[in-house]
Amino acid sequence: MQARHIDHVNLRIPADGVDDAREFYGEKLDFGIEDTLYAADEKPFFDVRLSATAVIHCRPTEEFEPPTATSYDHVAVVVEESLDEIESELYSAGVEIEKRLDSPLGATGEAPAVYVEDPFGYQIELKARV
Structure with missing residues (x-):
């Protein structure tokens, strides 16, 4: 089996x-929000569009x-901008910005990144392109 990329x-x-997620993401x-099917009660989540091939499903739940530190670390998203532009x-x-690293290792190599926290406690790494 050959993996291509993470889909979601x-x-x-x-x-x-939901409103906090829409505002933050x-x-x-400035990521796209796709929520037509969610708003129509046709699916239980809405999407944050990262690229043509990747989304974050946001699933509201009671x-x-x-x-926690033992259940989750972060999601890393490569963006087009430089670290200065991201900041x-x-x-x-x-x-x-929670922290800045000059050369964290990722799937495409080392590149500078910053880490932010969304309104729900998830850490998001925003990484410049290699």
């Missing part, structure tokens, strides 16, 4: 966290429990 990541969010990080965009959007 499924994150559970609080049932009342859609407005602050049983949500915030991630500038996050600052302008009012998103606090």
Whole structure:
């Protein structure tokens, strides 16, 4: 079997966290939000579009429990911008940078990255292209 890429990541969010997710991922990080089928009650989650081939499913649930240090670490997303541009965009959007690493290793090699936390406690790594 030959893997090509990760298709999606499924994150559970609080049932009342839909607006917070749309604001954080859609407005602050400027990723596309695809929620037509969710709004029509045709599927139990909506998508954060990262690229043509990758999404984050946000699944609202009453049983949500915030991630812990032993249950989750982070999702890494490679973005087109340089680290300086990433930091500038996050600052302008009012998103606090948790940490910055100059050369974390990823699937495509080492590249600078910053880490932010979404409204539900999930850490997101925003990594410049190698």
